[in-house]
Amino acid sequence: MNMRTPMSRVRGLGSAKDGTTHFWRQRITAIANLPLVILFLILVITMVGASHGQVAALLGSPMVAILVLFGIASVTTHMWLGMQVVIEDYIHGEGAKILLLISNGFFCAFVGLSAAFALLKISFGG
Amino acid sequence: MSGQSASDNRPLSPHLQIYKPILTMVMSIVHRITGVALYFGTLLLVWWLMAAASGPAYFDYVNGFFANWFGRLVLFGYTWTLLHHMLGGLRHFLWDVGKGFSERSRNGLAKLSLAGSVLLTILVWVIAYWARGSF
Numbered sequence: 001m002n003m004r005t006p007m008s009r010v011r012g013l014g015s016a017k018d019g020t021t022h023f024w025r026q027r028i029t030a031i032a033n034l035p036l037v038i039l040f041l042i043l044v045i046t047m048v049g050a051s052h053g054q055v056a057a058l059l060g061s062p063m064v065a066i067l068v069l070f071g072i073a074s075v076t077t078h079m080w081l082g083m084q085v086v087i088e089d090y091i092h093g094e095g096a097k098i099l100l101l102i103s104n105g106f107f108c109a110f111v112g113l114s115a116a117f118a119l120l121k122i123s124f125g126g
Numbered sequence: 127m128s129g130q131s132a133s134d135n136r137p138l139s140p141h142l143q144i145y146k147p148i149l150t151m152v153m154s155i156v157h158r159i160t161g162v163a164l165y166f167g168t169l170l171l172v173w174w175l176m177a178a179a180s181g182p183a184y185f186d187y188v189n190g191f192f193a194n195w196f197g198r199l200v201l202f203g204y205t206w207t208l209l210h211h212m213l214g215g216l217r218h219f220l221w222d223v224g225k226g227f228s229e230r231s232r233n234g235l236a237k238l239s240l241a242g243s244v245l246l247t248i249l250v251w252v253i254a255y256w257a258r259g260s261f
Contacts, residue, residue, distance in 0.1 A: 027219075027222065030215050030218075030219075031219075033212075033215075034212065034215070034216075037208065037212065041205075041208075041250065044254075045250065045253055045254045045257055046257060048254050048257050048258045049257075049258040049259070051182075052178065052181070052182040052185040052186065053182070055178055055185070056178060059175075059178060075168070076168075079161075079164070079165045079168065082161050082165070083161075083162070083165055086158065086161075086162060111168045111169065111171075111172055114172045114175075114176065115168075115171060115172050115175050117179075118172070118175035118176045118178065118179035119175060119179075121179040122175075122178055122179050
């Protein structure tokens with residue numbers, strides 16, 4: 001017996017009520033990560049052995065800072081979504097699961113905002 | 127009401143320990159493990175950016191940590207982890223558009239991304255040493 005209403009089948013949002021949103025955001029951030037992370041790898045390589053002044057000048061230049069900020073936003077969203085799935089898959093106790101899901105959000109927000117703050121401080125010449 | 131629910135006694139599906147490991151399965155597990163490692167590894171990035179924002183003295187201290195053998199080992203491992211996860215992601219893009227599902231493709235892609243991640247990691251480090259002027 002199918003208990004779902006025709007409307008619910010049409011919407012296709014499932015029991016979590018967000019349909020493919022999680023999957024879609026995971027893939028969008030994955031696409032964004034690809035060029036942004038490669039760019040960051042190249043940046044790090046060019047900064048090997050550089051002085052603090054040189055590193056600050058490079059990271060603080062507008063184009064670089066904006067692209068690294070995009071990278072921070074995309075990477076932290078991607079890791080938030082990814083860790084959520086890992087927690088949901090392996091943590092079966094309801095209390096521990098909810099605690100870890102909340103911690104996951106806090107951790108990703110901390111990483112994202114700290115990195116962004118550091119970068120903006122360098123950019124604005126702190 | 128929900129504390130002692132039926133879900134407490136539900137049987138679980140068989141998990142990893144009862145299956146014979148095969149290449150694509152190991153690659154899938156490694157993709158997840160590398161993802162988790164990268165997750166916590168971002169703390170290193172935050173530490174380094176914070177150091178750069180703090181000023182020359184602390185920046186030199188943190189750079190000194192990454193420059194010694196242990197720091198380099200961590201960064202080398204992080205590079206491979208990142209590139210392996212990146213190539214694993216590319217495989218997923220291919221599967222998302224419905225391609226690469228044949229047995230030959232699956233195994234070929236697995237071997238290709240494994241070899242690719244090792245080669246690219248070495249390439250990145252060769253370029254980094256070259257950029258530093260150590261060659």
